[in-house]
Amino acid sequence: MRHAKVNTVLPLATKIRAGLHHGDVMTGAVRIRSLSDEDELASEGQDTALEFENLVRRQLELLGEDPAREGLLKTPERVAKAQAWLTRGYDLRVEDVVGDAVFEEAHESMIIVRDIELYSMCEHHMLPFFGKAHIAYIPDGKIVGLSKLPRIVEIFARRLQVQERLTEEIAQAIEDVLKPRGVGVVIEAVHLCMMMRGVEKQNSKTITSALRGQFRDCPMTRDEFLRLAYRTMA
Numbered sequence: 001m002r003h004a005k006v007n008t009v010l011p012l013a014t015k016i017r018a019g020l021h022h023g024d025v026m027t028g029a030v031r032i033r034s035l036s037d038e039d040e041l042a043s044e045g046q047d048t049a050l051e052f053e054n055l056v057r058r059q060l061e062l063l064g065e066d067p068a069r070e071g072l073l074k075t076p077e078r079v080a081k082a083q084a085w086l087t088r089g090y091d092l093r094v095e096d097v098v099g100d101a102v103f104e105e106a107h108e109s110m111i112i113v114r115d116i117e118l119y120s121m122c123e124h125h126m127l128p129f130f131g132k133a134h135i136a137y138i139p140d141g142k143i144v145g146l147s148k149l150p151r152i153v154e155i156f157a158r159r160l161q162v163q164e165r166l167t168e169e170i171a172q173a174i175e176d177v178l179k180p181r182g183v184g185v186v187i188e189a190v191h192l193c194m195m196m197r198g199v200e201k202q203n204s205k206t207i208t209s210a211l212r213g214q215f216r217d218c219p220m221t222r223d224e225f226l227r228l229a230y231r232t233m234a
């Protein structure tokens, strides 16, 4: 019975990770109820990882490659591990990441964390896009540990994404956790699917923003945030 439950609740990628990382810290990210659940998940995960590796092997064949040549022998395994790592955000929950790092605080000015490194993968081509996120909020009685903001970015970046949704999801998470007076998120990123395919200018950046509360309604707040966020952009 438990087998079926594990199967329906967890995404494929979660099982791959559980299989690949059985026994190490990664399984800590998976919500596992008991030791036997963990074993079951790990063995199921190993099957899923093998299935994924076979898929990559077939992909190499279809590309006209020989998966048996020396340089490619371990590629399916490496790709499975890399994909599991790059999509580990599916395992992470905002409440787990933030934990008890929310504090009562009377501070009423804008808090901004700039230049948060961000790596994600576009869901249209499964190619990386990467850049920086700038996050600001105006508290309404609650603040969050500053180190948690990059970790919130990580939750949503480490899965298949479009930049617009990624920006909104980060803003929404901060709104849910802190109920602040306002929140603003700006992401500037370059997309390999554009750069490598020569679709657009090689160095064009995509900039997205999500503004809530005072950041949307108060022009002064919005201008202050955008000026700070865009300061180093060139």
Ligand SMILES: [Zn+2]
Pocket: 122, 123, 124, 125, 126, 127, 191, 193, 194
């Ligand atoms: Zn793309």
